[in-house]
Amino acid sequence: MSSQGDTRALAKDPENNLFWRFDMRRLDAEEIRDSILAVNGSLNAAMGGPSIYPTIPPEVLAGQSRPGYGWEKSSPEEAARRSIYIHIKRSLTVPMLASFDAADTDFSCPVRFATTQPTQALGMLNSTFVNDQARIFADYLHRQAGADVAAEVRLGLLRVLQREPTVKEITRGVAFVTAGQTRGNLSPSEALQRFCVILLNLDEFVYLD
Numbered sequence: 001m002s003s004q005g006d007t008r009a010l011a012k013d014p015e016n017n018l019f020w021r022f023d024m025r026r027l028d029a030e031e032i033r034d035s036i037l038a039v040n041g042s043l044n045a046a047m048g049g050p051s052i053y054p055t056i057p058p059e060v061l062a063g064q065s066r067p068g069y070g071w072e073k074s075s076p077e078e079a080a081r082r083s084i085y086i087h088i089k090r091s092l093t094v095p096m097l098a099s100f101d102a103a104d105t106d107f108s109c110p111v112r113f114a115t116t117q118p119t120q121a122l123g124m125l126n127s128t129f130v131n132d133q134a135r136i137f138a139d140y141l142h143r144q145a146g147a148d149v150a151a152e153v154r155l156g157l158l159r160v161l162q163r164e165p166t167v168k169e170i171t172r173g174v175a176f177v178t179a180g181q182t183r184g185n186l187s188p189s190e191a192l193q194r195f196c197v198i199l200l201n202l203d204e205f206v207y208l209d
Contacts, residue, residue: 051087052086090105099119137200138193
């Protein structure tokens with residue numbers, strides 16, 4: 001079912017206790033990370049093999065009694081594999097997964113609860129991981145669509161939203177990228193990267209409708 005509202009149904013059952021529509025669901029932590037890698041074209045879909053070790057910021061590693069101990073370094077190709085292959089170390093969790101309610105490694109976890117916290121939005125905007133992936137995304141769009149800003153914006157929206165973007169969405173995106181260059185003194189690649197950060201933060205990307 002769609003999660004789209006209906007005036008009469010909302011009036012009778014605003015909390016959806018009768019399940020007349022689909023409750024919008026936020027993607028799980030692993031799904032968000034995998035989706036980011038998928039849309040920018042870097043997801044490594046190889047199956048099986050040993051665990052991988054994504055890059056963890058030095059600030060997080062510094063919180064250990066022995067900073068970085070027990071956390072190896074995977075190649076960029078290996079680090080871009082699906083989240084199910086990430087090495088689990090109870091005293092050191094990948095920040096993005098921890099922010100989005102990954103299972104607590106100290107206890108059994110029969111069910112997960114999706115929370116909404118300010119740190120999630122801040123991480124999606126400012127984290128090294130998201131900004132690095134946005135840079136890869138911008139490079140991908142430039143390779144596929146060339147230097148045509150409108151084509152780059154359309155392709156970015158198409159991959160993130162998995163639907164044909166509207167003219168208004170494309171126009172708004174082009175205006176943002178253009179403003180970044182003219183008013184923000186950003187290079188074309190930097191302006192496109194900032195736009196990609198916004199794309200990865202869209203509700204329609206993070207929530208399953």
